[in-house]
Amino acid sequence: GLITVWDYVGLKFDEEFIAGIDLFQNMTVREAKIASLMAYPEDLKQGGLLFSEGDIGDEMYVILEGSISIFLEKNGKRTDLVRLEKGNTFGEMGLFRKAERSASAEAAEKTRLLVVNRDCLEPLKKRNPKIAAKLFLNLANRLQLSLKDTDERLLEQKDFNLSSLEAKLNNDEKLAEQEVSIKPEDLWENLGAKWRQKLQSFSETHKVAKGKRLSKIKNNKGDFLFITSGTVEIASIVSPKSDSFSVGYCWTRKDFDLIGEFALCTANETATARAIARQDSTLMQFAEAKLIALAEQESRLAAQFLEDVVCLLSDQLAIADKRLQNH
Known part of the structure; x- marks a missing residue:
């Protein structure tokens, strides 16, 4: 048995x-x-x-x-x-x-x-929330790596043309609506004010002015970056030494969303994308060590929050897979 x-x-x-x-x-x-x-x-x-x-x-x-x-x-x-x-x-x-x-x-x-x-x-989750939280954290790390891999494969596509830009972006918006199983704003609302406040103590807050890059935010493996207010655009770079962009490959993340694509924005020359605040934005960054501490100290909150992170990343990966298939 x-x-x-x-x-x-x-x-x-x-x-x-x-x-x-x-x-x-x-x-x-x-x-x-x-x-x-x-x-x-x-x-x-x-x-x-x-x-x-x-x-x-x-x-x-x-x-x-x-x-x-x-x-x-x-x-x-x-x-x-x-x-x-x-x-x-x-x-x-x-x-x-x-x-x-x-x-x-x-x-x-x-x-x-x-x-x-x-x-x-x-x-x-009910009997051993600390263990469930660690399991969800491991799943979230795997999904974020899979999302990075899928996005990089999308960026390697060479046959995109300007004439299809508008139609493609419209299709991507419809695709996102179809594939989303959990809305980020609902996730945060369902956590409640008390749990949201506790989460803040396990995260680092960043404020980025409109038009500025998120270059000062260190992108470490196992970190998760959320937008608590504002809008951030992640756009692909044609060459690490160039400011020009590959047309059409961009992701826009708004209030309360997880920026899964931030894994593309490394601080070195291997970066395949860069992130820019399109409005004055506030972001909340969770380091892996802090999330493990959250699991140890606030196990029920950690289990629920990290399960939600897994659901968000599952949605983002499903959309990325469809984008790649439809390219």
């Missing part, structure tokens, strides 16, 4: 083991064991199909042993995309959006998975 899932899986849960599992980062061995209790194991033989492209998925998977091949198949021809190894997490988009699988997955060898769905997460 679920109570002895790690015995059934036959793995030794120790510090070395959990250090190699994406989902268990920043957890103790005990916390990782408790988190795994809310999931269930699944074994696959070599070549066993886990899901097919187009399937509606509401589960996320953690590879405990073995490996998974992600591939596309069209007109009988198979294209292998990536091979995921032990420790990798995948399928997290389906967990929060019941999204169509964008590719197929099969076991490249004998494989053991830990399967997580929303039914697993709700009891964890």
